[in-house]
Amino acid sequence: GAGVSQSPSNKVTEKGKDVELRCDPISGHTALYWYRQRLGQGLEFLIYFQGNSAPDKSGLPSDRFSAERTGESVSTLTIQRTQQEDSAVYLCASSRSTGADKGNQPQHFGDGTRLSIL
Amino acid sequence: AQKITQTQPGMFVQEKEAVTLDCTYDTSDPSYGLFWYKQPSSGEMIFLIYQGSYDQQNATEGRYSLNFQKARKSANLVISASQLGDSAMYFCAMREGRDNYGQNFVFGPGTRLSVLP
Numbered sequence: 001g002a003g004v005s006q007s008p009s010n011k012v013t014e015k016g017k018d019v020e021l022r023c024d025p026i027s028g029h030t031a032l033y034w035y036r037q038r039l040g041q042g043l044e045f046l047i048y049f050q051g052n053s054a055p056d057k058s059g060l061p062s063d064r065f066s067a068e069r070t071g072e073s074v075s076t077l078t079i080q081r082t083q084q085e086d087s088a089v090y091l092c093a094s095s096r097s098t099g100a101d102k103g104n105q106p107q108h109f110g111d112g113t114r115l116s117i118l
Numbered sequence: 119a120q121k122i123t124q125t126q127p128g129m130f131v132q133e134k135e136a137v138t139l140d141c142t143y144d145t146s147d148p149s150y151g152l153f154w155y156k157q158p159s160s161g162e163m164i165f166l167i168y169q170g171s172y173d174q175q176n177a178t179e180g181r182y183s184l185n186f187q188k189a190r191k192s193a194n195l196v197i198s199a200s201q202l203g204d205s206a207m208y209f210c211a212m213r214e215g216r217d218n219y220g221q222n223f224v225f226g227p228g229t230r231l232s233v234l235p
Contacts, residue, residue: 033223042209042227089161093223104151104170107211107223109163 006110025094122226141210
């Protein structure tokens with residue numbers, strides 16, 4: 001498939017466990033974003049990767065959250081010592097960004113990972 | 119301060135009528151892009167339409183058009199001839215940045231549109 005792929009699609013885990021969420025962006029997309037969306041709410045920005053530049057981590061809610069991306073490939077979002085408040089859908093998006101681009105490239109979203117903390 | 123404001127948490131429209139969803143934004147960057155996304159109850163985010171800050175004409179994509187008023191910093195989405203399948207959450211988003219970097223997206227809180235038969 002040519003779209004953004006996220007895995008797992010659903011994850012149920014006990015409070016206190018660590019979880020790792022995976023995002024495989026569209027090939028050639030240099031920008032990758034993670035968002036959290038709680039039930040009935042809008043998108044909460046978490047972290048943004050742009051090529052090999054230092055990521056923008058300004059949205060990470062606590063030091064229990066971390067994310068990695070190697071180059072322009074797969075990204076993983078890790079949540080340590082999960083809490084019930086972490087229950088949400090975690091959305092990943094990627095977009096193209098070129099020298100001629102003036103910001104007209106939309107984000108393409110994956111289907112998300114629905115995380116439930118018991 | 120909120121960068122994207124959507125003042126209508128919920129809207130109702132009769133099938134086949136037009137509806138306008140409001141969006142205002144705040145930026146000091148002369149180069150930016152405005153986007154609208156649709157999120158049906160199934161959860162996927164669907165890109166609808168884009169408007170660039172330097173675009174001279176309002177964007178249109180099928181039944182979707184964007185009423186871009188740069189001086190007022192508003193980018194309202196107009197859906198013509200509403201269909202039952204248009205019922206969803208609609209998010210306005212902005213992308214700032216003059217070059218390749220610093221191009222983060224900011225999303226508004228969303229408007230839930232319900233189309234009535």
